Amino acid sequence: MSEVDNTALQTQAESLLQNLKAKNFQLRGPERMAIPSQVMPVQDPQERRHNTSEVALGYSPEQAMVEANRCLQCKNQPCVEGCPVRLPIRDFISRIAVGDFAQAIALIKESSLLPAVCGRVCPQETQCQVQCTLGKALKDIDKSVAIGRLERFAADWERTQGAGKLPACQPDTGKKVAVIGSGPAGLAVAADCRRAGHSVTVFEAFHKFGGVMLYGIPEFRLPKAIVEAEVETLRQMGVELIPNFLVGRTRPLQSLLEQDGYDAAFIGIGAGLPNFMGIEGENLVGVFSANEYLTRANLLKAYRRGVAATPIVEAKRVAVLGGGNVAMDAARTALRLGAAEVHLIYRRSEKEMPARVEEVSHAKEEGVQFHLLRNAKRILGNEQGFVTALECLCYELGEPDASGRRSPVAVPGSEYILPVDAVIVAIGNSSNPLIQQTTKGLEFNRRGNLICGEDGRTSLAKVFAGGDIVLGAATVILAMGQGRRAAAAINAMLSE
Amino acid sequence: MTIKPYTILYKEQLSASVFLMRIQAPHIAAERQPGQFILLSINHEYGERIPLTIADADTAEGSITIIFQAVGFTTKQLAQLPVGAELAVLVGPLGRPTHIEKIGHVVCVGGGVGVAPLHPIAKAFKQAGNRLTCILGARSRELIILEKQFTAFADELIICTDDGSAGRKALVTEPLQELCQSARKPDLAVAIGPPVMMKFCVETVRPHDVPIVVSLNTIMVDGTGMCGGCRVTVGGETKFVCVDGPEFDGLKVDFDGMIRRLQAYRPQERRMDEEHECKLSKLEQR
Numbered sequence: 001m002s003e004v005d006n007t008a009l010q011t012q013a014e015s016l017l018q019n020l021k022a023k024n025f026q027l028r029g030p031e032r033m034a035i036p037s038q039v040m041p042v043q044d045p046q047e048r049r050h051n052t053s054e055v056a057l058g059y060s061p062e063q064a065m066v067e068a069n070r071c072l073q074c075k076n077q078p079c080v081e082g083c084p085v086r087l088p089i090r091d092f093i094s095r096i097a098v099g100d101f102a103q104a105i106a107l108i109k110e111s112s113l114l115p116a117v118c119g120r121v122c123p124q125e126t127q128c129q130v131q132c133t134l135g136k137a138l139k140d141i142d143k144s145v146a147i148g149r150l151e152r153f154a155a156d157w158e159r160t161q162g163a164g165k166l167p168a169c170q171p172d173t174g175k176k177v178a179v180i181g182s183g184p185a186g187l188a189v190a191a192d193c194r195r196a197g198h199s200v201t202v203f204e205a206f207h208k209f210g211g212v213m214l215y216g217i218p219e220f221r222l223p224k225a226i227v228e229a230e231v232e233t234l235r236q237m238g239v240e241l242i243p244n245f246l247v248g249r250t251r252p253l254q255s256l257l258e259q260d261g262y263d264a265a266f267i268g269i270g271a272g273l274p275n276f277m278g279i280e281g282e283n284l285v286g287v288f289s290a291n292e293y294l295t296r297a298n299l300l301k302a303y304r305r306g307v308a309a310t311p312i313v314e315a316k317r318v319a320v321l322g323g324g325n326v327a328m329d330a331a332r333t334a335l336r337l338g339a340a341e342v343h344l345i346y347r348r349s350e351k352e353m354p355a356r357v358e359e360v361s362h363a364k365e366e367g368v369q370f371h372l373l374r375n376a377k378r379i380l381g382n383e384q385g386f387v388t389a390l391e392c393l394c395y396e397l398g399e400p401d402a403s404g405r406r407s408p409v410a411v412p413g414s415e416y417i418l419p420v421d422a423v424i425v426a427i428g429n430s431s432n433p434l435i436q437q438t439t440k441g442l443e444f445n446r447r448g449n450l451i452c453g454e455d456g457r458t459s460l461a462k463v464f465a466g467g468d469i470v471l472g473a474a475t476v477i478l479a480m481g482q483g484r485r486a487a488a489a490i491n492a493m494l495s496e
Numbered sequence: 497m498t499i500k501p502y503t504i505l506y507k508e509q510l511s512a513s514v515f516l517m518r519i520q521a522p523h524i525a526a527e528r529q530p531g532q533f534i535l536l537s538i539n540h541e542y543g544e545r546i547p548l549t550i551a552d553a554d555t556a557e558g559s560i561t562i563i564f565q566a567v568g569f570t571t572k573q574l575a576q577l578p579v580g581a582e583l584a585v586l587v588g589p590l591g592r593p594t595h596i597e598k599i600g601h602v603v604c605v606g607g608g609v610g611v612a613p614l615h616p617i618a619k620a621f622k623q624a625g626n627r628l629t630c631i632l633g634a635r636s637r638e639l640i641i642l643e644k645q646f647t648a649f650a651d652e653l654i655i656c657t658d659d660g661s662a663g664r665k666a667l668v669t670e671p672l673q674e675l676c677q678s679a680r681k682p683d684l685a686v687a688i689g690p691p692v693m694m695k696f697c698v699e700t701v702r703p704h705d706v707p708i709v710v711s712l713n714t715i716m717v718d719g720t721g722m723c724g725g726c727r728v729t730v731g732g733e734t735k736f737v738c739v740d741g742p743e744f745d746g747l748k749v750d751f752d753g754m755i756r757r758l759q760a761y762r763p764q765e766r767r768m769d770e771e772h773e774c775k776l777s778k779l780e781q782r
């Protein structure tokens with residue numbers, strides 16, 4: 001288990017930085033490669049498993065500068081190739097390396113609207129950092145330049161500088177854009193269309209804005225104040241934000257376009273339909289979708305017992321089914337809500353887990369127990385209908401198939417009983433069918449995802465889409481990227 | 497687009513624990529149809545979101561009517577709010593509207609506060625040209641609500657109380673059974689009320705091949721299909737009440753499963769209630 005001594009990290013960084021300054025930051029490749037990776041300061045695992053404050057504390061300026069000096073400033077910039085929005089990674093890192101943080105964040109913001117969020121939650125190890133020349137040279141992807149942490153550092157630094165400059169908006173065009181859903185896709189569209197001078201209204205079903213960044217991803221991983229600050233910036237730019245408005249029910253999409261005078265609409269409603277396993281006992285009391293469990297805890301603040309009116313199960317032994325970010329978030333939230341034991345059940349091996357590596361290791365450090373190559377077979381309950389146990393089945397990796405992948409196969413007769421009093425199902429989300437049911441002429445594929453072109457154009461005139469409703473459950477950065485492309489197409493259409 | 501504040505325009509106590517409120521929400525009043533509901537919360541940061549059926553709407557005033565029993569933590573606090581106060585959260589109309597058509601003879605059965613959501617549905621069936629029999633049940637006379645309103649449009653109105661203090665001393669299933677056996681056997685039954693009542697209404701009509709629609713009021717969080725907290729088993733399949741319902745074919749609903757799921761937070765609710773009462777009584781002592 002990694003014990004991190006935050007003070008030692010800082011002392012080390014300060015002395016390394018002295019050396020770098022002495023050399024005026026002029027280093028040869030091998031010298032840069034010899035600089036040690038800067039470890040992220042974190043809250044102590046035994047303490048943090050009982051609180052909701054952020055786990056990763058962020059680099060200090062000294063650490064950030066040292067880490068940035070590890071970057072080899074590659075001519076071909078493979079890291080940029082790996083980034084879904086092609087952030088100018090090499091260039092912003094070169095600014096941090098010499099302490100020019102203002103220029104670094106300015107460069108980042110040309111491509112990303114949510115750097116403080118993405119720096120924290122992007123799966124860097126499968127995007128930019130897997131491509132990094134340094135990681136490859138050192139034959140260890142963990143030794144790649146910590147691009148995400150540097151991005152986070154630059155964004156956090158900007159917030160500490162007091163109210164940042166508001167992005168400039170073009171003069172009013174008199175055109176109106178309706179944005180449906182306030183997740184990263186919708187917020188990106190709102191920002192870009194407003195900057196182009198259009199008046200923008202964001203309609204959100206919940207009473208708060210931010211989508212999954214607010215109700216799904218927990219505070220200990222993404223402080224809500226960060227998301228709220230982004231929303232506040234939009235408000236100050238003049239974006240109209242309407243909560244408690246479920247497009248399709250509160251008002252049909254067509255009425256917005258035909259009666260309310262919107263010239264374009266963007267659908268960014270996410271993938272909000274939890275999948276269940278379809279096993280016996282799934283409707284017992286104490287079985288939740290991760291969406292429900294996390295929404296109660298995060299958005300409705302059920303962890304503030306005695307203050308929040310929303311109840312949440314008080315489970316002592318919790319099983320979480322799944323191996324993605326959602327499963328990790330649910331498991332770690334359960335610990336923070338007082339569970340003595342949290343068991344994570346995943347059908348494949350750790351290598352296949354879709355969760356960010358950092359979340360997996362944080363979950364382990366906090367004491368989540370991993371049951372790999374296991375699957376839930378049925379959920380058992382008592383006479384009152386409350387969960388009492390989970391029956392699990394063991395799997396092993398089978399022969400490699402044509403693609404060389406070894407898929408798990410069930411081991412007959414390997415069932416065992418795990419006593420638990422709550423089960424959280426985190427095996428993915430499908431698309432919410434509401435817009436499909438209430439809007440004529442929109443084309444969806446068999447999985448319920450909206451079909452649209454490269455620029456987000458749907459089968460309906462003036463209607464664009466992006467994010468999880470198009471991609472299936474994906475990532476914040478992809479949602480934001482799609483939003484930006486759609487906004488560019490909307491802006492082009494409206495200027496015709 | 498501007499959304500007006502969700503202000504309480506009118507408040508009336510219908511019985512010891514049942515309240516009626518009209519709430520400013522022109523955008524919801526304009527779209528709502530019989531059978532739909534809203535979610536509300538009375539505190540933006542720490543409130544609980546609860547579903548309540550829309551009992552009526554007034555497009556001229558731009559308001560919707562809700563009728564609720566002050567039983568849970570949130571409904572008790574809601575009942576304390578005065579006219580002029582604003583709700584923190586109000587979203588709707590949610591759920592699929594009732595399928596209204598002319599089919600002949602419709603019997604609408606309501607129990608307790610279930611009479612409130614039944615009201616717009618019964619009225620719509622009458623307006624569609626059906627013969628309408630209404631059976632309203634409550635524990636005692638004081639708990640009967642909306643009797644006058646129902647009298648205004650029902651072809652026949654049967655009141656039942658457990659203690660016989662008004663109408664027949666009977667459970668609602670008794671007149672329902674008689675009706676099914678009579679020459680005026682209904683073509684459709686609609687039952688809304690406590691889950692146990694709906695369950696027994698279903699069992700009453702089942703042998704007579706009378707189709708029955710029930711409206712389920714499960715625990716909800718978002719009301720948009722995102723959490724699955726509202727799920728019930730209908731005909732062996734899992735359904736989400738907030739988006740697939742709230743109305744379902746009563747003959748197919750697993751009421752026992754639903755009743756169990758409604759118990760989920762009883763222990764916590766009781767404790768919150770006690771803590772709250774305790775705080776209140778301390779305040780009063782001061």
Ligand SMILES: Cc1cc2nc3c(=O)[nH]c(=O)nc-3n(C[C@H](O)[C@H](O)[C@H](O)COP(=O)(O)OP(=O)(O)OC[C@H]3O[C@@H](n4cnc5c(N)ncnc54)[C@H](O)[C@@H]3O)c2cc1C
Binds near residue numbers: 121211326473475
């Ligand atoms: C627990 C959890 C953890 C995650 N962790 C990560 C991570 O670490 N890294 C990462 O990159 N990604 C992560 N993801 C995925 C990521 O959050 C999503 O891919 C991303 O938020 C999708 O953005 P979106 O804008 O498409 O939709 P969402 O963020 O889903 O937002 C959609 C919004 O639209 C609203 N809405 C829905 N229907 C309507 C309607 N009809 N009218 C009005 N509003 C409506 C919803 O209430 C919601 O607020 C995680 C997801 C979850 C659930």
Ligand code: SF4
Binds near residue numbers: 073090133134135147
């Ligand atoms: S690949 Fe790695 S070393 Fe090269 S520029 Fe990008 S971050 Fe720097």
Ligand code: FES
Binds near residue numbers: 719721
């Ligand atoms: S209330 Fe969440 S899905 Fe129905």
